[in-house]
Amino acid sequence: MSRREYTIRLVCAHEGCRESTYTTASTRREEAETRATYRKDPYRCYRHSRPDEVLSVDNPVRHTIVVSEGKPYGNFWDRQGLVSGPGFKAICNDFPPGTKLIVTARIELPSEESL
Structure with missing residues (x-):
């Protein structure tokens, strides 16, 4: 049961x-x-x-920077070996320690004419 x-x-x-x-x-x-x-x-x-992380009309751009750290068992971006998002994948072991991964997200609103 x-x-x-x-x-x-x-x-x-x-x-x-x-x-x-x-x-x-x-x-x-x-x-x-x-x-x-x-x-x-x-x-x-x-x-x-975490309202500051949500994209909006008032907050249309977000930048995030993570730096790879070398550990005896591999390299990691903020405790992750792989970071991915729409259109990209970054495997930390492919880069030397200290590499910066900079991710930018930007909202572009339609122009007034297209509405």
């Missing part, structure tokens, strides 16, 4: 936001502990947990 899972719906604590996420607990005790944790430190969606 399989054990029951308890689904916990968490709604973003930012006023007016309706974003939500779900997590599961395998016991009632774990469910109660999870709910107690989120009462003390309420869930915030990615838009409201």
